[in-house]
Amino acid sequence: MNMPQIDILEKDFSNFDGVINHCPHGYRVLDYVPVGICIFDKNYQVIFWNKCLAQWSNVEPPDIVGKNIIEKFSTLNSPGFKERVDYVFKGGPPVLFSSQLHRNTVPCTLSDGSYMIQKTVISSMPSSAKPDEYFALMAIENATELSRKVSEYRTLRNKAMEEVKLRKKTEEDLRETNKKLIEHQDIKMNEERLKVLLEMSGATAHELNQPLMTLLGTIELMCMTQDIPEETLKYINNIEKSARRIANIVSKIQQIRQYQTKKYLNDVSIIDFNQADPLADSSTEVKI
Amino acid sequence: MDKINISHEQLEAIKELCNIGVGKGASVLNTMLSCHITLSVPHVKIVSSKDFKEELKLFAKDSSISAVSLSFKGTISGSAQLMFPTETASSLVAVLVDESDDLDMDALRAGTFCEVGNIVLNGVMGSISNILDLTFDYSVPEYIETDPENFINKPSVTQQDSHVLLARTRFSIDELDIDGDIALFMKIAAIHTLIETIEKKFEF
Numbered sequence: 001m002n003m004p005q006i007d008i009l010e011k012d013f014s015n016f017d018g019v020i021n022h023c024p025h026g027y028r029v030l031d032y033v034p035v036g037i038c039i040f041d042k043n044y045q046v047i048f049w050n051k052c053l054a055q056w057s058n059v060e061p062p063d064i065v066g067k068n069i070i071e072k073f074s075t076l077n078s079p080g081f082k083e084r085v086d087y088v089f090k091g092g093p094p095v096l097f098s099s100q101l102h103r104n105t106v107p108c109t110l111s112d113g114s115y116m117i118q119k120t121v122i123s124s125m126p127s128s129a130k131p132d133e134y135f136a137l138m139a140i141e142n143a144t145e146l147s148r149k150v151s152e153y154r155t156l157r158n159k160a161m162e163e164v165k166l167r168k169k170t171e172e173d174l175r176e177t178n179k180k181l182i183e184h185q186d187i188k189m190n191e192e193r194l195k196v197l198l199e200m201s202g203a204t205a206h207e208l209n210q211p212l213m214t215l216l217g218t219i220e221l222m223c224m225t226q227d228i229p230e231e232t233l234k235y236i237n238n239i240e241k242s243a244r245r246i247a248n249i250v251s252k253i254q255q256i257r258q259y260q261t262k263k264y265l266n267d268v269s270i271i272d273f274n275q276a277d278p279l280a281d282s283s284t285e286v287k288i
Numbered sequence: 289m290d291k292i293n294i295s296h297e298q299l300e301a302i303k304e305l306c307n308i309g310v311g312k313g314a315s316v317l318n319t320m321l322s323c324h325i326t327l328s329v330p331h332v333k334i335v336s337s338k339d340f341k342e343e344l345k346l347f348a349k350d351s352s353i354s355a356v357s358l359s360f361k362g363t364i365s366g367s368a369q370l371m372f373p374t375e376t377a378s379s380l381v382a383v384l385v386d387e388s389d390d391l392d393m394d395a396l397r398a399g400t401f402c403e404v405g406n407i408v409l410n411g412v413m414g415s416i417s418n419i420l421d422l423t424f425d426y427s428v429p430e431y432i433e434t435d436p437e438n439f440i441n442k443p444s445v446t447q448q449d450s451h452v453l454l455a456r457t458r459f460s461i462d463e464l465d466i467d468g469d470i471a472l473f474m475k476i477a478a479i480h481t482l483i484e485t486i487e488k489k490f491e492f
Contacts, residue, residue: 080319084407092414093358093426096406098399100385101320119399121428143399150396161390 036106036118036140039125042089042133044068044082053140056108056116073106085122088136094123099143106140119143193259197271201253208250215243249273292334292451292479301486303332305419306455306470309412316407321384326460327408329470333454334479340452340471341440347469348373348436354393355432355439356405360413362424364481366474368413370405370457374433376466377401383461393433402431408457412470420485451479 027048030037036053040046046069049061059072070076084095097105097120108116119141127133219240222228228236252273261269310327317325335343344353351373359367372380378393381400391397406429417424432439453472458465474482 078320080316083319084316084410087410087414091423092417093360093406093410093424094428095410096403096429098396098403100396100400101403123428124426146395150394153394154391157392 035142036108036138038069038106038138038140040069040136040138042086042135044070046072047135053106056140056142057106058109075102075105075107078102085136088122088124089134091124091126091132091134094121096121099147105138110144114144116142117144117147190259197256197259201256205250205254208246212243212247212250216240216247219243292476292483294334294483297490298483298486299332299334301490302453302482303329303455305415306332306412306457308419309415310408310457310470311411312415313408313411316411317384317404322386323383323461325384326458328458328460329455330458331456335452335454337450337452340454341436343454344371344436344440347371351375352433352435353439354378354398354401356402356409356429357432358406358409358413358429359427360424363422363485364424364474364478366472366478368409369432369471369473370408370468371471372466372468376468379464380404380459380461380466380468383464398431398433402429405429405431408470412455420482420489422485450475453479453482 027039027050030048031051033050034052036056037048037050038046038053039048046064046067049059049064054060064072070082087093088095097118099117099119102118102120104115104118105120106118108118110116120138122136122138125135125137127135219236222236223233223240256271256273260272262272264270306329310329314325314327317327353371354374354377355369355371357367357369374393378391378397378401379389381387381393381397381404382389382391384404385400393401409429413424413426416422450473453474455470455472457468457470459468
């Protein structure tokens, strides 16, 4: 077997009879390490309990040495604990207990009343007295500060993530509002244009209708006159055609209900008079 | 000795040892956690450190690698590692502790991942140790997070004659299926010793 032996463990183990009423002298050096140390045998009876662990847990060595550690601390009676640790007594690999899955192995109250969060490693420790016999060395680290720092970091990170999320949503809302505002502006502008257009078309139609009626009436009277030369009658018919065409345009102006333009020459837009009547003559248009 | 000759039966025996080991690990995890976890080893192979480098780059994709490393010394010496791409490792911990999946692999998660790795690797090493009657001296498991290139440059991987016994392990937890690698880094001589021990034990 290729097992390294720790010198301090060479002493006192020949006297170990299962229950030790005092701390083996060789372990005393473990009283000076800043981690909680406990050594127990395969029956889970405590052999050594260092000063650090005594201070943290308020359990003095005489109150725990020789007693069953699982019976003393119910936190160790969790599912899987014994199953994992049993293998340590056969020389198996160290067993880890993380602070997230096991808040603590030995409950220790801190000055603020909260429980210490712990990280625990239980390692196999060969006995110098009996070959193939192993003890369990439980080393407990105080992971409270680390856990608090990580929790603070997570809180800050989540807050930052929330802020980023909120900012993205605000930006999205702003874009949407801006889009609606532009749409609203377009609608208002079109309404204004239409209003002006309707006023203009109404006035135009009204003002043009009066002289147009006079013109058409006069043409009709002229046509009823006897002995008009044929050449003159031809001219009168042309005047009547144009007057009726003007009457048609006036009628279309009266029918305008929306502001609708179409392209004209040189990038100029003109009001589309044919909007209400798609079959109407496309030559009837007004430049704006 | 610079080449590994291993028969199909020997490889199957190693696969069986790994399956027994991860089965024990799954059993422990199921007693500890509220979710149900199934572990299996679909295939096992032995690759050179050079080939492993390429495998690891493909396995990690663009992520860093998170690993739990357990070194052992004895009749056979080497290092056992459970490896995942870091994002996958973080997702695994998130499922196991019922947390949201959008957190980084911080110190708390690294500690939890280290415990999960410890349980799985202890199962595998315990299985090898018990069934083959081998005794090891173990170091305390440690968490490693690095990019694949740095991981590959570790001395244990880059040694000229080191080989890797690679066991692809499937973690099935509720509806999540993820693959991790259990890698046993050993020198060629150690792998030969392992194969010889298996031959004697199973009388191939």
